[in-house]
Amino acid sequence: MINPMxxxxxxIIITGAASGIGRECAELCYALGANLLLLDLNKDGLLTLKDSLDGSNGSVIIREVDLKNLDSIKGVIADAKNELGCSFTGLVHCAGIPSVLPLRALSIEQFERVMRINTEAGLVLAKCFSSNSGHDTSKQGSIVFISSVYGVVGSAANVAYATSKAAIIGMTKSLAIELVKKNIRVNCVAPGFIKTKMANGISSMFDNDYSDKIEEMHPLGWGEAIDIANVIAFLLSEASKWTTGAVFNVDGGFTAQ
Ligand SMILES: NC(=O)c1ccc[n+]([C@@H]2O[C@H](COP(=O)([O-])OP(=O)(O)OC[C@H]3O[C@@H](n4cnc5c(N)ncnc54)[C@H](O)[C@@H]3O)[C@@H](O)[C@H]2O)c1
Known part of the structure; x- marks a missing residue:
């Protein structure tokens, strides 16, 4: 039977694979038959994930990487490409950090830290992926960035995170046009609130009603990591071969209101 997914x-290279959306995405891509290069700061999380995969499908390479060190990214990808023995066809930049701070408390250092990991690391990853050290132009490549509903609509005390996620949308559209000639599609997913370590961390900063308030903001309620992973897998697969420069609001109706 044909499976378009x-x-x-x-x-496929997946950053932030040790937790949350990145981990779910890694599990799904593995189940769908991909070879994986999984990158994260959290080495234990990567090892646990690798151990949980049953070994019956593709190869899985894990690398402990701090993506704020932009200069280290190129070497990691080139080494993994040699180890795998083939070029990469997909890149998903899931790694990211939140920043809940009002303007009066936000330092430029914190703003730059958020931009570095959420946005600039994605740009450097895309640069490596689209160069000779990454992708083979005879095969269609697919880059998927993760934005957020807060890259689309505003939110108080969130300016660093929102700027980093809005920039991802601009990056997606411009790179989609630029990288067509290299046979690479570029899309992004803008999730609503998903129950992961990141969202739990934000919830714990507020009162007990916060989770209920978040639920009310989404007509379909809280999302799950698999809701985002399914769309990422679609964007990595042949099923989306005519889709580029698109922003997928996968948010339980948050931005439809
Ligand atoms: N959870 C949500 O509600 C939500 C909503 C919208 C967008 N997002 C975005 O989805 C992506 C995944 O978020 P999540 O909820 O799965 O979070 P998560 O905290 O569960 O996972 C993020 C992963 O990124 C890794 N990471 C962080 N900084 C890193 C660095 N410097 N180098 C390497 N790895 C690093 C962490 O170790 C972690 O494994 C993020 O980009 C986030 O902004 C999440």
Whole structure:
């Protein structure tokens, strides 16, 4: 039977794979047949994930990387490409950090830290992926960035995070046009609130009603990591071969209101 979402024969880089959306995405891409290069700060999380995969599908390479060190990214990708013995066909930049701070308390250092990991690391990853050290132009490549509803609509005490996620939308559209000639599609997903470590961390900063308030903001309620992973997998697969420069609001109706 034909599966248009199959990722067999594809080799995909996923950042932030030790937790939340990145981890769910790694599990799904593996189940759909992809080889994986999984990057994260959290080495234990990567090891636990690798151990949990049953070993019956593609190859899985894990690397402990701090993406704020932008200069280290190129070497990591080139080494993994050699180890895998083939070029990469997909890149998903899931790693990210929140920043809940009002303007009066936000330092430029914190703003730059958020931009560095959420946005600039994505740009450097895309640069490596689209160069000779990453992708083979004879095969269609797919880059997927993760934005946020807060890259689309405003939110108080969130300016650093929102700026980093809005920039991802601009980056997606411009790179989609630029990288067509390299046979690479570029899209992004803008999730609403998903129950992960990041969202739990934000919830714990507020009172007990916060989770209920978040639920009310989404007509379909809180999301799950698999809701985002399914769309990412679609964007990595042949099923989306005519989709580029698109922003997918996967947010339980948050931005439809
Ligand atoms: N959870 C949500 O509600 C939500 C909503 C919208 C967008 N997002 C975005 O989805 C993405 C994934 O978020 P999540 O909820 O799964 O969070 P998470 O905290 O569960 O996972 C993020 C992962 O990124 C890794 N990471 C952070 N900084 C890193 C660095 N410097 N180098 C390498 N790895 C690093 C962490 O170790 C972690 O494994 C993020 O970009 C986030 O902004 C999340």
């Amino acid at each position: 199959s990722l067999e024969g594809k080799s």
